[in-house]
Amino acid sequence: MHENVENAQQEDEVVEEEVDALAEVTRERDVYLDDLQRLKAEFDNYRKRAARDQESLVARAHERLVKELLPVLDDLGRALEAAEQHEEAKLEEGVRLVHRSLLGLVERHGLSEIETEGPFDPHVHEALLTQPGEEAEPGSVLQVLQKGYRLGDRVLRPARVVVSAGGSN
Amino acid sequence: MHENVENAQQEDEVVEEEVDALAEVTRERDVYLDDLQRLKAEFDNYRKRAARDQESLVARAHERLVKELLPVLDDLGRALEAAEQHEEAKLEEGVRLVHRSLLGLVERHGLSEIETEGPFDPHVHEALLTQPGEEAEPGSVLQVLQKGYRLGDRVLRPARVVVSAGGSN
Numbered sequence: 001m002h003e004n005v006e007n008a009q010q011e012d013e014v015v016e017e018e019v020d021a022l023a024e025v026t027r028e029r030d031v032y033l034d035d036l037q038r039l040k041a042e043f044d045n046y047r048k049r050a051a052r053d054q055e056s057l058v059a060r061a062h063e064r065l066v067k068e069l070l071p072v073l074d075d076l077g078r079a080l081e082a083a084e085q086h087e088e089a090k091l092e093e094g095v096r097l098v099h100r101s102l103l104g105l106v107e108r109h110g111l112s113e114i115e116t117e118g119p120f121d122p123h124v125h126e127a128l129l130t131q132p133g134e135e136a137e138p139g140s141v142l143q144v145l146q147k148g149y150r151l152g153d154r155v156l157r158p159a160r161v162v163v164s165a166g167g168s169n
Numbered sequence: 170m171h172e173n174v175e176n177a178q179q180e181d182e183v184v185e186e187e188v189d190a191l192a193e194v195t196r197e198r199d200v201y202l203d204d205l206q207r208l209k210a211e212f213d214n215y216r217k218r219a220a221r222d223q224e225s226l227v228a229r230a231h232e233r234l235v236k237e238l239l240p241v242l243d244d245l246g247r248a249l250e251a252a253e254q255h256e257e258a259k260l261e262e263g264v265r266l267v268h269r270s271l272l273g274l275v276e277r278h279g280l281s282e283i284e285t286e287g288p289f290d291p292h293v294h295e296a297l298l299t300q301p302g303e304e305a306e307p308g309s310v311l312q313v314l315q316k317g318y319r320l321g322d323r324v325l326r327p328a329r330v331v332v333s334a335g336g337s338n
Contacts, residue, residue: 004173011180018187025194032201036208043212050219057223061230066278067325070318073275076268077316083261092252095264099245106242109235147246149239156236 065109072102114148114159116141124148126158130165138166234278241270283317283328285310293317295327299334307335 079094114124120139125148133142141161148159248263283293289308294317302311310330317328 008176008180011177018191022187022191022194025191025198029194029198029201032198032205036201036205039205039208039212043208043215046212046215046219054223054226057227058230061227062234062278063320063323063325065231065234066275066280066320069271069275070326073271073318074315076264076271079264080268083264088257088260091257091260091264095245095248095252095260095267098267099249102238102242102245106235106238109231111235146243149242151232151235154232156232157239 068105068108072098072105075101110152111156112150114150114155116144116148116159116161120161120163124150124155124158125163126160127163128160129162131162132166133164136164136166138164140164237274237277241267241274244270279321280325281319283319283324285313285317285328285330289330289332293319293324293327294332295329296332297329298331300331301335302333305333305335307333309333 075094075098079091079098082088082090082094116125118140119137120127120141125141128145131142133140136142140163142164143162144159145162146157146160149156244263244267248260248267251257251259251263285294287309288306289296289310294310297314300311302309305311309332311333312331313328314331315326315329318325
């Protein structure tokens with residue numbers, strides 16, 4: 001009888017431990033499930049917002065740049081008026097103004113002209129023609145047909161050039 | 170004794186059920202924890218990628234627009250050359266070309282001029298001056314001092330105008 005009671009007590013303890021463990025693990029499971037659902041909802045919202053943000057980001061980037069072009073359009077309008085009235089000096093001054101303001105704008109945005117002095121560089125130059133040139137080093141740039149531009153480090157457009165073939169070709 | 174055995178059996182069953190339940194809930198907990206950790210990592214990566222994407226998105230938006238400006242710069246360069254050589258007809262034609270290409274560019278990007286015919290509209294006009302005007306309706310636009318522009322639906326810059334104060338003011 002004494003032994004039976006002890007067994008029963010032990011069994012009760014085991015049951016109690018199991019019940020405690022079950023309660024603890026159930027609590028953990030519920031917390032994780034809750035976290036998981038919350039994180040899923042947050043992620044979904046983030047994804048939607050990111051898509052919206054990207055659209056408006058591109059729109060605002062364009063808007064800023066287009067807005068910067070308005071003074072250039074103003075200068076150009078005045079130059080056109082001068083052209084219509086055949087005020088040549090004013091027209092010339094106007095064109096110089098447009099050039100300065102447009103060049104300033106694109107330079108602020110990282111545009112720079114590709115240098116064409118010296119030897120032909122296939123990374124930044126495109127040879128459209130080769131010409132004999134008595135006085136020029138073979139492989140040097142003789143003439144620029146179209147200016148080239150970099151944006152930051154990237155070549156946006158190579159300079160189109162005529163290259164010297166050297167003296168006796 | 171018989172009762173004792175029955176009790177013990179019942180208790181065993183209870184213990185077994187508890188053990189089964191614990192195993193099941195533990196499995197669930199582990200699955201949720203695993204999902205949670207995986208989702209957290211995915212979310213982190215997404216956030217980092219989104220930040221990088223946004224930067225390059227803005228950079229590419231700018232690059233596209235700046236690249237579109239290159240032909241305008243070319244036209245402008247030719248107009249400047251004509252100006253330097255005092256070839257007036259060529260200069261005028263050049264300015265018109267620059268104007269057409271720049272206007273085409275900004276229109277493709279959604280820019281439009283704000284109309285200034287008719288009555289003053291405070292949503293799109295800014296009155297810099299009020300002048301008596303015998304022939305004009307009071308509150309109508311007499312003169313445009315600076316053109317205004319919309320980008321899509323938004324007023325990028327209001328048109329700056331002179332407004333009629335009517336006849337006998």
